[in-house]
Amino acid sequence: MALNPPVMANNMPAPVIGEFMVLVRKDIEAEIALENGTKYKGKGRLYLTTIRLVFVNEKRSNISSFDIPIDLMSHEKFNQPIFGANYISGSVKPLYNLIPCNAKFKFWFMSGGTGTFLPMFYGIVDQIRRRRANGSNGPDPRFVESVASGNIQNVAYVDPNDPSVIFVLQPECPNPSQNNVNYYFPVPGATAPPLPMDSSYQDVDRPPHNPGQSAPQVYSPQSNAYAPPPPSGYDMPDSRVGSQYPQMANNYQPPNNYPPLGNYPPPGYSQPPNNYPPPGNYPPPIVNPSNYPPSNYPPRN
Template sequence: MSLNTAHAQGGVLIFAGERILIYYDGIEMCFEGPSDVTPMKGKKKGRCYLTTHRVIFNSKDGKDSLQSFSFPFLLMREVELKQPVFGANYIKGRIKAEPQAMWHGEAKFDMYFTHGGAIEFGKAMLTAASLASRNRPPNPPPYYPPPTSGYYAAPPPAYEPPRNSHYSWVPYETFPTAPPAQSVYMSEAPPPYPGVDPSMAYPPPSAPMNSHDAKAQEAAASAYYDPSNAHNFYAPAAQAMAPPAYGFNTGPPPSYNEAEKKQN
């Protein structure tokens, strides 16, 4: 999972070739993460995107220190769908930090659906995780830093549902709404992890990893989905990584509020 690397100009920032399958406006996120990661503290309200490669949360509060969270399928584990007698249904689980992801270690998350749809979203997410796990190559290349520039307005295929047999498991009847076209941006870099489409290959190898990133990559490569336990997706425990050298001053594009201040 990466922190504040999946947003741009008040919208969502995805990789080249990545597609948004479900868009949901009405999420409340709670994190239990490392004590030194301030943006994770408190309840967060915003939007959630299920893509071909991950889950993305974008905050609605342009002043919050947390603007976006990225949850790659292969770094999730112990994901469960909860249906309490009282209160909204929700999804809970654990997520590991990606190499060079603006934070380090592991965090617990609770994702509440204030307008319903948690069960349908959760089942689709688990199916996507299963497909992504099957498409994992035996020797994946190293991660590369999250994109900080070179993004542009995404073309329609990136946020229009691919209604064909390969995506028959996506509950479009529950989530018929696509995100606003002007709120989806795409970087020039392809995803650094596999997705649901087997034709979507990994990018070519880039710079060599340090020892911490190598351990994280190894953990992601050994993640798996157990079809006999359909409510869980597992990634093995790994040692906490040291804080990346990727500085906050070289972070992602500014939020919508910041962009407005510069224009006025």
């Protein structure tokens, strides 16, 4: 599990490469309880993807989001109390030590049934665990292909009493995360791969600020260091930028034969004839409605 994973401007989770959205459920109340006694609560939306659960908080709180990698989850259970809303619960291990200890989670479904959500959720869990036992990561590739191609309704049961929304089209992600799905299937002892620089994870290692620079600092992945931003609207070399930013070439020359001179349309070209005869049976003859249906319809035994 990790607190505050990257979220896009539309409040949808930023997917990693190879991850696809399955469904989203609104009106969710969530609680995360760390073993060290820390608790996080929120109200918002719960996203089910091909590799994880992601809760995005829509209420002011000490967290904006958190995700639960299915590969690190255990003891999941669907609870139906006599009083109160149904909920799922379970335990989850830290993802690359992004939380200090194991945690327990609860998601309450505050608006309606779970007949669509539960089969999809448990189906993905079962696929991931079966493939992990065989030395592979992720759910069944055939299932992933169905989700990616928009054919998920062919493999999903849709309960009209469940307000979950299935993704028949994948949302556009202008800034996809640089990591792939293996990020959510860590091997024991592995260190976390670098995260996108727009990530909201709080423990991303960033180069130190250069106090000698008076200009605002932005991160340059090419040089792996901070550098002053280019001037607004720059398109010519500037002494403040130097070689840190690529410059736009302004010496484009069109080809010699463009635009064509006086030879268009080509010689011998003429307009197509406009005397196309319609077929002999067009328009079709008008059928007298009084003759329809035929007298021998319907057939009699």
